[in-house]
Amino acid sequence: MGAVNIFNPANTIDVTDITSVNTQENERLKHVLDLFNAGVKEVRELIETTKSIAVIKSSMGKDSTVTLLMVIEAYRQSIAENKIEKERPLLVSTVNTLGEIFAMNMFVAYCRKRLLKYGKDAGINISHEIVTPTLQDEFFVKYAGAQKFVSNSTRAGDCTIQLKLNPSENYVKKTLHGFKTGGSKYANYNVISYVGSRFGEGNRRTKNINKSNLSRNINELIADVDEVKVGTYKMQSFAPIKHITTDEVFDLLRIAGNKPLKRIKGMSAPYIPAFLDDFGLLIELYGNGAGSKETCDISIGQTTNTACNGKSRFGCTFCTICGDKDETSISLSKLPRWEVLGSENTLRVRDWLYRISIDVSYRAFHARSHDPLVMRAALQPNTAKPQVLEKMVRFASQLTIDSINHAKEFKKLCDQGRELEHPGYKDIHDDQFMTPKVKRAFLEMYKESVQNPATLNTLFGLKHAILLSFRWSIDGVGGARFRPLAIWKQIERGEGRIPYPKLNSEYEAIHGKIKLTGNAPLPEAVMFPLTANENLGHLALNPFNLMDFWTRPVDHTDVFEEDFNCSVSRQADTYANIEASVRYNYSISKINNECILDYKTPEIAYIKLDGKVLNGLAKNKLLTNGFYREIESNFYSRFDAVCTENDDATVIEGIMNKVFSQPVKVSSSVPYLQSQSLFCGYSAKSKAAEPAKNFTRRTTKVKKGKFVRGNTRLRFYSNQLNSRLHNAHAQNKTLLLPNYETHTQKFIGAHDKTHFAGDIENLQIDDAALTNWIELGGIEEALQLHDNDIIETIKKRHLRKYRPHHVRRYKGTRPAELLLERGVISVDKGYFEQLKFILKRTQIFNEMGLFQFQSMKLSEVANHPKAISMTQHRQDKANMLQIVRKHRNAQRKAVTRGFTQSIEDSATSNLTVLFKYAIESIKVAVHVKNMEYFKLKFNTSNVPALDRANTSSIWLALTFGNVSSIDDVLCLIMTQQQLISLKGCPRSYIKLSKKVADSLRELSFEIEDALGQWSELISMLENTSEVTDFKCAIQKYAPPGSLVDDLLGSWKPGIKYFNEYKANAVADIKQVKSELVELKTQLRRIGHTSLKKMGSKMTLSDKLTVLNNMVKN
Known part of the structure; x- marks a missing residue:
């Protein structure tokens, strides 16, 4: 079978x-x-x-x-x-x-x-x-x-x-x-x-x-x-x-x-x-x-x-882009080797940051921009509330201090040969699933690294706290002054710790699943008016600048007079940019690995002021009035930076020779000069001009076949009253004019990051200045300001009937000013103007109370009596733009009519402006300078008398130094194309030329009169050698009306100082006299001879036309 x-x-x-x-x-x-x-x-x-x-x-x-x-x-x-x-x-x-x-x-x-x-x-x-x-x-x-x-x-x-x-x-x-x-x-x-x-x-x-x-x-x-x-x-x-x-x-x-x-x-x-x-x-x-x-x-x-x-x-351990679960950090924090070093606490902070990112209620309505058309501040929900920011600082400080402590504890165990007692080291040692070879390397790495806190959490420190204190101050973040610094020092002392937040898994067990879409849509900005009584129709046609609101806030340093207050400096409102192409001459010798520098007078290829190349007297005056020092300072700043970054003399010499092998550009600014645009009429020939319209498209998404409009980043545009047609045909001439308006500002230390090869930021913490500041009790001073604010806002909150949002109130720009005064924070020269604007904007918004809303709920902000919704703001803005449109339409008609209008009217108006400033500059250059040297008057201006006088002399040289004909004068107040057109009309050309000639003669007479009033006194002073004779001569020969204040009686100089003072004063006055005499001769020659030359160049037809028009008139 x-x-x-x-x-x-x-x-x-x-x-x-x-x-x-x-x-x-x-x-x-x-x-x-x-x-x-x-x-x-x-x-x-x-x-x-x-x-x-x-x-x-x-x-x-x-x-x-x-x-x-x-x-x-x-x-x-x-x-x-x-x-x-x-x-x-x-x-x-x-x-x-x-x-x-x-x-x-x-x-x-x-x-x-x-x-x-x-x-x-x-x-x-x-x-x-x-x-x-x-x-x-x-x-x-x-x-x-x-x-x-x-x-x-x-x-x-x-x-x-x-x-x-x-x-x-x-x-x-x-x-x-x-x-x-x-x-x-x-x-x-x-x-x-x-x-x-x-x-x-x-x-x-x-x-x-x-x-x-x-x-x-x-x-x-x-x-x-x-x-x-x-x-x-x-x-x-x-x-x-x-x-x-x-x-x-x-x-x-x-x-x-x-x-x-x-x-x-x-x-x-x-x-x-x-x-x-x-x-x-x-x-x-x-x-x-x-x-x-x-x-x-x-x-x-x-x-x-x-x-x-x-x-x-x-x-990154704090990455919130990866969603509600950071699988890597979750896996690592389950292992004792990482958990004992703080990986779970780091994960807790990350999860909290993720919940912050999706929760609209954590957003603050912060004032940081404004709409210049409607002059309203925009409170945008683009930053976290001050309470959240403080917690971020506190958690970062705690994690960093924890890492420092973990490293110290492990190092102590290693020094004693007891590293196996450390839970993390033991976890690796006892890991049965790791091969001996890998385990050996793992233990070696762990022992080397954990003793160094830099391999753990290095999220925060003293410099972070100082920089954040500065940023909160300049950006208007609510809270006590130097709050980040106070939190860091508190955590460093082992005080003020708060429990780490819940993991997302723990949070979901209580509150349910975290949704990425958050609890509410992102709200729109809320607008607040910057003017007390809004008249939008008037504002549409009469715009103004936000900075017009600014005045420097008064603080405790203002108890001192300005001359004795080193924390403030007086600055010109306007400057002209100056640039030079410089080839430096120097030699470097090496002795015992030390560089011996021999600096020589540099070669200057050209100097440009406001984009125009200078030569002659104007160039020399600008160089001797401080620009030479700027050129030299630029060289030594670069040399110091190279020496700081390198120790070897050969390397230093090589770098310097490489840097300065070609001409370099040196830039600076000249105070008290303002670039002003003079309107010269319209030309039938147009130039390229952008349409005067600006807008930002709103983001649009398609959801289930439907277009859904979302929010977009707010961007505001200034009021542009001029139409594109006006901009295309308008003829303008730019002219530099003196402007002696000034303001005071707190000291701002600056650096030039182009001199450094490393990572130099716009805002830089100067290590040497920081050390000095700490040694001089700077931190204690800062913390005292903080504690004073805490006493005022928290301990006295019931007495002052503060509501919760009052607790974290903005206290002003003093922290930023203090850090700048002490040099702890240095500002790049390229960022200098931007920082000044930010500080001024913050000070304006603070004066208007726009930083009080940061800790409020959306409903509280929206229901404020002054609050304006974005819907209403857009409607108001549309109404204003309708008014602007009507203005532009009227302007367009005026432009077309202007094609046939004579150039003479605008040229006459501009000539009046030019010679008005010229006459005033002559008076300042002569009278103000002489009265200052001879102690005849207190200087009541905010600008030093000699600075005004020197600026006036420079301006005269800049404006009239290269003038050799009436055409040159006309080119100052009209375009070249207009001058050609004007010459096409001989009658208008001759008429305007006569006005120019008359003005030039009047200007020469003004120079002669000004110099003549002082000539006798100056000639007498040249022969005096005693103070008494000097005073007597001034009192006897000073021009009538110049003895305004009795300064001479209290002026008692020593003989040596007197002789030096008199020699410098007389030499300066004679130099100005020599320049003005030359200018007077030049102007008279132009006034007398130009008209004759003009007639000789005219054709017979032009001469007959002019005579015929004169007979008719």
Whole structure:
């Protein structure tokens, strides 16, 4: 009988051929090694074929690590074969946003030490810098500084540009600048950025590659040199691992190093030489996170993304773009090795920030802009409420202090050999799922890194607190003065701590699911009038400037007279820009590695004032009146900056010779001069002019087939009364005129960031000044101001009947002024005017009470008696624009009529303006100067008498110095085309020329009279040698009416000082006299001879026409 075998599939055993699996794995590893070698070959072809420097932005994640290994190996092979020189730089940078995941912070620090050692041993010139954002761009300065509201995935974020891209690019620019100024041969090399972008990383990063034009073969790369711009430097980008998949990347890491994790049968290690024995630690860190499979990378010069979209696995600990759950941080915080260092508390703050980003109730209605057409301030919900900002500062301070304490505690254990007692170190030591090799490296990294708080949370510090105190002050953020500084010092003392917020998981257990759309739509701005009684019809035709409201706020320093108050200075309201092209003459000698500088008189190719080239007397007067000092100061400032950044005398000499090998431009300003536009009529010939209309489109989205209008960023435009037709045909002539209006302002220290190669911001904390300020009790003074505000607003709140929103009230710009006075905050010269505008705007808004709404609810703000909704504001604005439209229509008719009108009327009006200022300038240049020198009158003007007199002399030289004919005078008050047209009408031309000639003669008589009144006194004073004789001569020969005040009686100088004073005064007065006498002669000659010359140049027909018109009249 036959047997029947019945098989149950459930009992089937799957048998795997181990030999086959090993063979397949071995072939796969050989394949990835071939891919690596192919990438090395491409890199070698680049660096050997072209004169190029390699730049690698490496996060030390899997992709950038493989890219780094390829480039290092290419350098090593090329140097070994003498294909490239061993001195060629290999620039590596790693960005630390100062909010990185602990694991990657530690791994980067761990790798950097070993990478530099590997480069030194292999003879490769590797430079690896861990770069950070500038202080102003750090997360808790930018967002706690009320400059931005916390972002999420529903809104565009530019955090990647600020925190990652900009620091990388700044590092490259600084290094290349160093090559250039140091005279290095690498200054002329191309720069190639090797990036770790891959096709195998999903659609988002594939698009990045395509947008950056990285998908090219090697020949295309070599041929194309203009790929990416980093500032003024051009770079190329190349992705050597673009075709490698994620699995292949991990396989490459397994076979990399001297003692790799995986062996390739039939081959001896190392297969891929590397700076680590193996990369098991990196692979282990990826397993710790249990998130997506990438790190947050960005290539230099690539600006296609403004945010990482939250998909980066090892991103920022405070990233809110990734949504309500940061899977990486959640996974890491569950492990004791990270939790004990504060990873969970960091996650709590991140989750709280995310909830802030979606909750409209946390937004403050903050006044920071105004509509100049309607003169209304806009309260926009674009920043967080002061209470939220204070909490951000407090949480950042707590996390930073916690990290400092964690590092101290662990260091103490390590010093005593008791590191196994640390829960985090013990967790790694006892991990049964980690191989001994990986565990050994992990413990080594952990021990090296945790003792340094910089590898943990370095989110906040003293400089952050000072800069935030400054920003809150200039931007009008509600709260006690120096509040961020007070919070930092409080947390530093171990006081004032608050519990960390709930995790999102804990919050949802109580309140339900967190919705990305938030609890309410984003509200519109609320407008508040800036004028007491709005008359929009009048305002539409009579616009004015917000700065017209400004007066400097009075503070306690004003108890001193202005001359004795060093915290304020008097400034001119108007300035004219001056620029010179200067070739510096100097020599540098070296003695014992010290630079001995011999500065000589520079060569000046040209000087421009308000865009016009000067020569002759005007040029010399501007140089001797302070511009020479500016030119010299510019040189020494640059020299000091170079000496600060370099110690070697040879390097200093090389940089200086490189910088000043060509003429340089030096810019400054001349006070008390104002550029004024004179209307000269209309021309039938038009010029290019933009339409006088401005608008911003509102964002519109399509939802379920319907168009839905959303909010857009508010942008206001000034009132433009002139039509495009007017702008196209109007003829204007710009004329510099004296203006002696002044104002006082608090001292603002300035720096010129063009003198520095490093990352110099618009607002810079001066370390030396900060140290001095602290030593002189500056922090105690600041905290006293803070405590005074707390007593007033909180402890006395019941007495003053304060409501909750009164507690955090804005207290003025004193903190900013104090920090500027002490030099703690220095301002870049290019940002100087902008900062002054911000301070003035804040002071105006504060005087009007516009900062009291920051802690109020939307309903309270909207229901305020003065509040105006955006709907009503738009309607009012539309009504005003209707009035403006009527005005423009009337103006258009006037323009067409103006084509046929004579030029004579506008020219006569402009001549009156010109000679009015000329006569006044002669009086100031002579009488004011002489009365000041001879002690005849108190100077009651805010401008020093000699400054006014010197400015008047300069203006006369500027205006009339190059005038040699009546046509030259006419060119001052009309365009060249108008002058040609005027000459086409001989009668009008001669009539206007007579007026000019009469005015010139009157001006010469004015000069003669002014000088004549003082001539006898000056001649007598030249022969006096005694103070008594000097006073007697003045009292006897001074012009009638000039003895206004009895100053001479109290003036009792010593004989030496008197002789110097008299010599300087007489020399200055005689110099002015000489200039004016020459000007008088010149003006009289023009007035007497120009009309005769004019007649000789006229044709017989023109002469007959003129005579005929004279007979008719």
